[in-house]
Amino acid sequence: MHLGMPVRLLPKARHLAVADLLEPIRVAAPFLSGVTVSGGEATMQAPFVRALFGAIKADPELARLTCFVDTNGDASTATWDLLGDVMDAAMVDLKCLDPARHVSLTGSDNTRTLRSIETLQGRGQLYEVRLLIVPGFNDDDELLTETARWLADLDPGMRVRIIGFRRHGIRPTAVPLREPSAAERAHYGDIVRSIADLQVTVV
């Protein structure tokens, strides 16, 4: 796979063709129900993902596998159009519903992420929305309530996975980021569940 970042930033990056990936997938297939591409950001390689998923769907041995994309949602509608007929569904990270805070947290705007969630939901291709929660940044009750309302308006039975931030593998930051406690994580779940009958999982 050609990764969309300079190689020096990703020392493990390698160039691979679709055929190179089909082989390990074939070996692991008896133990799998599906294939999920993640990243980095897999949608930055959308033509490759399309080719890979297309090859899986066309292979009689592999066609039973589902094809999922794990994405931050920062992709255009054209990207979802491109993947639409070969992708079963996507899991989308929503870092923050509030645009201003999203910029301060990630350095970019969340307009495309919100639109991706709406688009995929409308097409029946949204598997779940994942909320990554960092204490002190996006964990206040008000924001969680607002987020739950927005998601429930789209689909009251939506699958929502609440993921507590983990320090493992994170670069140092000016303001140190903290992992939420088990009690805090449980509280996030309670807030979201109190708004609507969403299918909430807390990890």
Added chain:
Amino acid sequence: MHMSQFVADAEAIVTSGAIGYDQKVRRLAGLATSALPYPALSPACQEALDKRVTCDMFEGNRPFTPRYVLPDYAKALRHGVRHLELDPPQDLDDALSFLTILYGHVPSVTTYPVYLGDLDALLEPFVPADMSDDDLDRRLRRFWVQLDRLLPDAFVHTNLGPADGRVVRSIFRVERSLRQVVPNITLKVDPQVTPDSLIEDGVETVFATGKPHFVNHPMMVGDHGPAYAAVSCYNSLKIGGGSHTLVRLNLKEAAVRQAGGLEEFLAQGLPLWVELTAELMAARITSLVEDQAFFEHHFLATEGLIDLDRFSAMFGIFGLAECVAEILAHDGIHNARYGHDEVANAAAYRIVERIAELVAARQLPYCGGGNGAAYLHSQGGIDLDVGVTAGTRIPVRDEPSMREHITVCAPHHRHFAAGISDIFHVDETAVRNPQAMVDIIKGAFAVGMRDFTFNLADNEFIRITGYLVRKSDLVEIDTVGARHGSDYLAAGSERTFHLTERAVKRVGAHELDPRPRR
């Protein structure tokens, strides 16, 4: 045994502060049979036993019960048991009481019943449609507590599945809430019959209690017919039958004594060792059936709840990993590791295939259940096996990634009708994705595995050879003792083998191997 030794051993048992009354009685009985003369053996067979190249599992010098007995409980429930003055039960409470009584009279080498029946199939007809799940859970919970307290031994084993039903679901709920050592549980899995949701329920139960163990139902039915069960730890045998004895061959010791390399071992060494092992089995079986005449006297046999024709014996092997390294070294191939190197894996397959062929060809007395021969068994080890890996396993802490591990082990499984265990430790990521474990279990069976067991790393429950213990029960065992007899075996195994250090596997699909490349 000299009288002075006998007295000293008996003294140590009766004066021990660390074992309870019940276990003292059982150990004194074991001591008594070791004072009786052993069945006659040829000098070569005797020497192999004395040097522990072959091993009789310390079953005792004069077997007076088969090692494993699998009564036909369904028949008992239909017809009652005259010897125990039990009429066929009429309702669920009757049935639970009936079985509890019967269990108290089922012999085995452990002195406890190693098989409790396929409890879901046995009990389902006694559950009326109008009984609520709460009511069912309450009754089975009471029954489960009785089993653990009356039969305190982790080799006591029940089977469930492959079909779904109210009882199997209730048993899993009860298991998760009680978190007991007893009973050990096997879930029979048939991909055509067992719904994924039931396998997943089993997986969730493993997260809580380390049970059940999963077996490939179609493969078992192919070897034993539909009336089979996994009992004790990973011993798959015929219902209404069982195994007279388990004798095992230490492949490491056999390899050490081999003058040549792999070809000589296959051509000359293995036929010799298989014959010496079989001779020991034949002597023990004949002693049990003819001299002690178990089947002529015991009510299970005289009332037709077991049938001699459904018995065979278990031919165990262990130490394959060390055997391969040793025998390849004789050929000048050093440092080839079973589980990691092609040349070692290929040698391992040839050795096991050769043993399977020899064992199937060696007729043994009273082994009608195995068409006249023994069942091959990959023996899970005992706490005396220092420096020898259990069965055909890859050594603890040296296991490769889950998929490679399954791929290496799977080709062995078809040979072991009486069971084979490869235990996988998975980390806590599995808890978030139980469906992934369902996929792995079904995948393992699809590539030819017979038995599949996994443990959650850091679980309170750990698997020893196939039976379970709670880590907390081992802490003070030397000073205050333990309630379950099997805990004493486990304490020895944990000290000897560091079983809690099995290489942990991640279930998340992101990496096939969590450890840095070596």
